[in-house]
Amino acid sequence: MTNEEAIRYLKITRDCREDGSVGELTRQMCDKAIEALEKQIPKKVNIDNATSVKAFDGENKVETFKCVPCPICGKWIVKNESTRYCSSCGQKLKWD
Template sequence: MRINMKPEEAKDILSDMRDQHLCFLESSENKDEWKKKYLKEAWACDSGAKALEKQIPCKPEEYVPDFPYNIFSTQKCAKCGTPVIGKKISKYCSECGQKIDWGEE
């Protein structure tokens, strides 16, 4: 059985798993080996959620360069502010890897 899932849903599931693992770690009854295991799993869930968040497209923001001789229509990444030159050329930000939503494709 194959389940289709959007990045938003997968990110939310991983974030919930991370939070559950961290709650488990707060219990003083747990042995050290369990704490290490759950801390690693919580870190893995957090890393996965952050990676999936970059797959959720964000619309670029308008960017007006500081110099007057720019002839390009320029926009910037909504997450990190890196300029993205050329509408619809880049699917991802070259700096942070965020997927860019150029509208209808």
């Protein structure tokens, strides 16, 4: 079963009873599982939105990093194709 299929079935489980007879706990559990699975599906990083960020190292050195916004949470990620996940929200990243 792929993550996409699991998400589809979890949404069906969560939404199947319009009368609300699916318990609140089941709904919350499905929402959590969907959120976690969606983060495992790589999202493309938009390199066109890259910007240069200067960071002070605490001594006397200022370094410049190329950064791109996370496609989900928008926090800056240092542009480095070996970075697999956003360190802020955990989203899996795709660079090409």
